[in-house]
Amino acid sequence: MSLYGQLADQLHQQIESGLWQPGERIPSIRQSCKTHGLSPMTVLQAYQLLESRGLILARPQSGYYVKAAASPQRISTPLQASYSGSVDINDLVFEVLQASKSRELVPLGMAMADPTLFPHPQLGRALASSMRRLDPFSTVADLPPGNEALRRAIAQRYAGEGLAVDPGEIIITTGAMEALSLSLQVLTEPGDWVVVESPTFYGALQAIERLKLNAVEIPVIPGVGIDLALLEEALAERPVKACWLMGNVQHPLGHTMPDEHKQGLMALLNRREVALVEDDVYAELYVGRERPRPIKYWDTRGDSLLCSSFSKCLAPGFRVGWVVAGPHAERIQRLQLMSTLSTNVPSQLALADMLRQGGVDAHFRRLRHTLAQRQQQMRAALLRLFPEARISAPDGGYFLWLEFDPGLDSRALHARALASGFSLAPGALFSSQGLHNHCLRLNSSHPWSEPLEAALTRLAELIRQQLDAIPSRNDKAP
């Protein structure tokens, strides 16, 4: 059989066995050339054959995707919205984050990317030079909404992708977390309902808990995004005041919504007059040719809030983020004055300088390249080690999400992992109702190493032990 026929058959079988799920992107032509030692033409022929068999489709400038089945599979078991009422997640998040801080642990549970991937010498120089040139009055002038040059630089970057943002509607915040929390606060009163994705970033659940709000968790369709039919039902069912969502490189699944989905989502929210709080912190870590647009790009009412930061892509620890707040800008500033007062001024000046000088885009490109390579390498290892798991196929970022048999207890596994010298993020963090206790999030940003490989092998053993101890599984065994 021809080489392209063999590759097509291999991928065909993998799609049928569920390794690649409907809506997921299969490896790019470049990746497949590398993995199989084939020429781009051979891989292209294999992909065209799979297209003609109706198994995959090409999306311009994005890659090849497994064709959506009539009823796409979801990553999480619940097929309906889950109304949790009040949220109680802070203690668990605190416990897990504290436990994963030790340098002695293999950092599979780390929330940040490998810290050595960031341009610390340049950041240090920018900080020192901005301090030398600091106009003492700027410590007053850069109070909310924040440093003007930085706000203009951020607006210019949005203009480059076709989103018209006035620097006057940008407020610089202490990381994206403050931007998101203030946005939620400005839209809600205690007791209001807020929609989040399921699974969702635990920071959203923490903010909901702190503001005494109620959460509705809506399942996500992998490779697509929040289920719009279920969202529409939830909006009809409850007086939802805000939706906290991620269109790009969702945390923890890593997918980026296709543009049509973003557009449909925004149209629905505009129609129902529900405000969007968009968390776009990982957008710069995309895989592909172009930075994906935020959902806000399709906002016709203009009242959605777009939040992001430099924490994940350029300057972790500087704690500089922002919100494009539109009509809410003034109220957000007032709230900020009541909480943190303002964002650290030297950090703002240093980042404004770095953006002005250029070179930041070259860093972004290198970072994306390294993260994508490491993510692919770890995903390939996980597919070998965990054939029974469903493993996310992210569009960027540095996380992988693994879903196991519903009997798996990720919190117990977390404790055993720490005792074995590595951390992980238990799926329990990503839902206020324990919907993802059988899932794990692993950090893929660290270089491949013996300790990392040993930790993954040990994780596979721990999981096997847990799954073998589940009575219903043993009953089924021959």
Ligand SMILES: Cc1ncc(COP(=O)(O)O)c(C=O)c1O
């Ligand atoms: C999805 C998501 N949103 C927001 C944040 C907070 O970003 P920052 O560190 O800029 O406050 C994080 C950080 O982990 C995150 O993962």
